[in-house]
Amino acid sequence: MAPPDQAPPRRARLWKKLALVVGSLAIALLLAEGGTRAFLAIRGKAFDAEATRLDVLNTISTLNDNVPRWNAPREETNDPKQAEVLHPYFGIDAAGYIEDLANVVTYFQSEAATRNYDIAILGGSVAAIFAAEGAESFIEELRKDPRFAKSIVRYWSLGRGAYKQPQQTIVLHTMLSLGIEFDAVLLLDGFNEVAITRQNATMGEFPLYPTATKWLARASNPAADRELLDAMMTLRARQLGVTRQARRILDWGIWRSALASLFALKSLTRARGDAMAHFQRVSDRLAKGTVSPTAAGPRFDPDPAAVMRSSVKAWVMGSRAISALCREHGMTFLHVLQPTLHDTGSKPRTPQEIEKGASIPSWEEGARLGYPELRAASAQLIERGIAFYDASRLFAEVEETLYYDSCHFNALGNQMLGRALGRPFLDAAAANPNPRADR
Amino acid sequence: MSEEVGQTSAERPRPTAVGRRGKLFTLALALGSIAALAFVLEIGARIRARLAGTPWDSAAARRELTIALASFDAGVPDDSTREAAGQPPETAGDARETSADAREAEGNERATGGLVDAHQALHPYLGFDDLRMHERLRAAIEASRSPDGFDVLVEGGSVAADFVGAGSERLIELLRAAPGFPGGASGPVRVWCEARAEFKQPQQANALACALAAGLEPELVITIDGFDDVAIALSNVAAGTHPLYPSAARWNVLAGNPTGDVRTLDRSIELRRRRARVAAFAERALARHVELSALAGSLALGKLRELRAEADAARAELDAAFKAFREGAAERGPQFTGSTDDALRCAIEAWSEGAISMWSLCRARGIPYLHVLQPTLHDEGAKPPSEDELALGASAALGPDEARDAGGARDARGALGAEDPRGAGDVRGPRVALGAEDALRVDAARRGYPALRAKATELAGRGLPFCDASRVFADVRETLYRDASRFDDAGHRLLAETIARRALEELAARAR
Known part of the structure; x- marks a missing residue:
């Protein structure tokens, strides 16, 4: 027992030591944070907290079924409006889209619709994300032209995750049936047409049917198949686990720190990869044919070359069909082949893109083998007078990281795409013989 | 104590035999006490159970565990909230139907509780489809690609499908007889049916887009429609479904698989997890033979019931989610709050x-197209109705069972009187009481057909090749109609003559 008069100096020393330790730790952390930032900056990849936050949000958005849902607001992935449900004409749609359609119809019956210039953006998830992140840049380009300088230009995001032909054609036709007439249609597609059709075929589903992972799971009854349900349960558990991890990164502000983000994102990427592996297992289980064969559609030739031929043909036919509908309604039409990571030569891949771009084999092969065929087939469209723009090489010289998975690119990429589409769209509008506004 | 701490193990005193015995005795005493306590508790539990009037029955306990294991190890049970409306499935046969198709059809019929035709299944772009159409389309595609022959594709609803069966022979005869017919006087002319019962726009347009995308290359496309487009729109609205959606009577049954919805799926998964816990617990209890002990058995059964209650609660949550799903967008489509007039406008x-769209799709491929407005009984001036037609047409629009299921024999005035001052019941003074569904169809024809004709004039003005066949029976007094919209072979032959005439004009115009 120490004498009472010595207590205060000992306690003070203890506090001093403690403060020293805490202070040193804080300084060490600050140094580590600063060092990490300096290291990243020297390597030409300066830390960007906002980009990290978006990266985490993008990860969350891909977790419900591995293709992002409609784009806004991405944080609300549990919003019932984003829950995908069966649709009689599109196969699958988000409940929110179906419910909001009544408001869209009301707008197109209004006087404003006749004054404004309304552009429909059709396609899959890349089109949906482009509408959210690249459409403003696109419209800025249009405003440089005297014809659009004073117009109110509105865009309507009709892209849905995993949509592919003939879905885009049917979406447009359904909109027209509801009395929704746009002034122009921008079709941005390509990847799903060659990747998802290939995946469908490997799963035993008719290639032109909607993506098997969504359609088979909904059009058949997975709850009746215990093994499938167990696989889906595991997948959902992993997906929800990654979502929780991602939310922690956002809620705890981890994304603000370069050092903490480094570790957190690594762990998140690992967990996401694990969820992807389970996604593949569910796909495999669906492919085993335990689901209703009627849901899988008509019989087809499973030879990959035949599947690719029919996919490319459907893409061409879809473009021709949309072009015909647009022509009849005086709508300007521009068809754009979207860029994609696994199309050889489309972009110098950064280490992050290599890490995050890993996808299921049928998607990678689909893009690698299908894109040259899509480019070749686009000649048929041009020959028929369809305004076509090949954006598949848009990122061919871009050294920065743009892709955050195998097919989706970030806001920077979308803004680049938006700027690139301005001129071809203006040319298509100039060539429109019977624009709606003049009728 | 400090001395003991300083000793090495070698220096510690070795336990004596007496000490060891003492420890063993203590251990045996403890074990014996535990066993005795367990025995006393077991006896106590048995006495308590007997006093409570439920003596311990190990066989019953085993049975409960076994049942729990068997029933909770199964998948999530089917949605039991769906009620069968009792409509017997159609038994349409098809010689080409394979046994696999038949098995699938049986399964499909069971899955929908017999609410739809055994051959009906969900289709991603058409809403629903007849399973047999897949193989027929394949045959049509192969034939249409052959260099010889003239392939005619017919789109529409049940009247169009009937036309292929009953009117196509006359159509072929008239086409071949015409000089300059591109198919020649003796070349093969094939009429393919892509029409399905209760199809309405945009289903015909989607069916055409799908058939063309799949590779069909017809020489002529004919659409025969009109009645289902207006009639189903009204019955859909009455059923709370958007008029543009497919027939609610078919779509709602086929699309009613709530496990396709991620919210219900998550609850299904939770239910499965809880059921798996029950099954795993029961399995462990059985393996350990807890039923042999009243004490352990009671505790195990108590826990089992607790787990089962949790699973039941999950089931209740799932049922609530099912219910919410049924009221959601998947089945009813976008909210439609308009009147029946608005529904008709939407349908038209x-x-x-x-x-x-169909014309545009055909034009882009250089395929001649003809759109035919089919005749229908309750379109005023369409036909002088015979006694039989009045009796059949009023009540058999959907068949008596379906009319009953749709709402019984409510007075038509009750359903439509508020909007239509004439009241559906006034039309031609029907001899039978109208069911609500019949009344909707009569009203749809009466109010919808003039609007369809007016719209058709606009379309023809734009150059769309149109054939108004709504007056094709205007002078026929004999009975043709079997119900409000479908007519017999004689009627189809008459319709074929009108269509052939107009189709030949269109083919000739294309040739020029």
Whole structure:
């Protein structure tokens, strides 16, 4: 027992030591944070907290079924409006889209619709994300032209995750049936047409049917198949686990720190990869044919070359069909082949893109083998007078990281795409013989 | 104590035999006490159970565990909230139907509780489809690609499908007889049916887009429609479904698989997890033979019931989610709050757009197109109705069972009187009481057909090849109609003559 008069100096020393330790730790952390930032900056990849936050949000958005849902607001992935449900004409749609359609119809019956210039953006998830992140840049380009300088230009995001032909054609036709007439249609597609059709075929589903992972799971009854349900349960558990991890990164502000983000994102990427592996297992289980064969559609030739031929043909036919509908309604039409990571030569891949771009084999092969065929087939469209723009090489010289998975690119990429589409769209509008506004 | 701490193990005193015995005795005493306590508790539990009037029955306990294991190890049970409406499935046969198709059809019929035709299944772009159409389309595609022959594709609803069966022979005869017919006087002319019962726009347009995308290369496309477009729109609205959606009577049954919805799926998964816990617990209890002990058995059964209650609660949550799903967008489509007039306007807009789309699709491929407005009994001036037609047409629009299921024999005035001052019941003074569904169809024809004709004039003005066949029976007094919209072979032969005439004009115009 120490004498009472010595207590205060000992306690003070203890506090001093403690403060020293805490202070040193804080300084060490600050140094580590600063060092990490300096290291990243020297390597030409300066830390960007906002980009990290978006990266985490993008990860969350891909977790419900591995293709992002409609784009806004991405944080609300549990919003019932984003829950995908069966649709009689599109196969699958988000409940929110179906419910909001009544408001869209009301707008197109209004006087404003006749004054404004309304552009429909059709396609899959890349089109949906482009509408959210690249459409403003696109419209800025249009405003440089005297014809659009004073117009109110509105865009309507009709892209849905995993949509592919003939879905885009049917979406447009359904909109027209509801009395929704746009002034122009921008079709941005390509990847799903060659990747998802290939995946469908490997799963035993008719290639032109909607993506098997969504359609088979909904059009058949997975709850009746215990093994499938167990696989889906595991997948959902992993997906929800990654979502929780991602939310922690956002809620705890981890994304603000370069050092903490480094570790957190690594762990998140690992967990996401694990969820992807389970996604593949569910796909495999669906492919085993335990689901209703009627849901899988008509019989087809499973030879990959035949599947690719029919996919490319459907893409061409879809473009021709949309072009015909647009022509009849005086709508300007521009068809754009979207860029994609696994199309050889489309972009110098950064280490992050290599890490995050890993996808299921049928998607990678689909893009690698299908894109040259899509480019070749686009000649048929041009020959028929369809305004076509090949954006598949848009990122061919871009050294920065743009892709955050195998097919989706970030806001920077979308803004680049938006700027690139301005001129071809203006040319298509100039060539429109019977624009709606003049009728 | 400090001395003991300083000793090495070698220096510690070795336990003596007496000490060891003492420890063993203590251990045996403890074990014996535990066993005795367990025995006393077991006896106590048995006495308590007997006093409570439920003596311990190990066989019953084993049975409960076994049942729990068997029933909770199964998948999530089917949605039990669906009620069968009792409509017997159609038994249409098809010689080409394979046994696999038949098995699938049986399964499909069971899955929908017999609410739809055994051959009906969900289709991603058409809403629903007949399973047999897949193989027929394949055959049509192969034939249409052959260099010889003239392939005619017919789109529409049940009247169009009937036309292929009953009117196509006359159509072929008239086409071949015409000089300058591109198919020649003796070349093969094939009429393919892509029409399905209760199809309405945009289903015909989607069916055409799908058939063309799949590789069909017809020489002529004919759409025969009109009645279902207006009639189903009204019955859909009455059923709380958007008029543009497929027939609610079919779509709602086929699309009613709530496990396709991620919210219900998550609850299904939770239910499965809880059920798996029950099954795993029961399995462990059985393996350990807890039923042999009243004490352990009671505790195990108590826990089992607790787990089962949790699973039941999950089931209740799932049922609530099922219910919410049924009221959601998947089945009813976008909210439609308009009147029946609005529904008719919506249907006619869709019909017109469907015609334009089909024409555009054909034109882009250089395929001649003809759109035919089919005749229907309750379109005023369409036909002088015979006694039989009045009796059949009023009550058999959907068949008596379906009319009953749709709402019984409510007075038509009750359903439509508020909007239509004439009241559906006034039309031609029907001899039988109208069911609500019949009344909707009569009203749809009466109010919808003039609007369809007016729209058709607009379409023809745009150059769309149109054939108004709504007056084709205007002078026929004999009985043709079997119900409100479908007519017999004689009627189809008459319709074929009108269609052939107009189709030949269109083919000739294309040739020029």
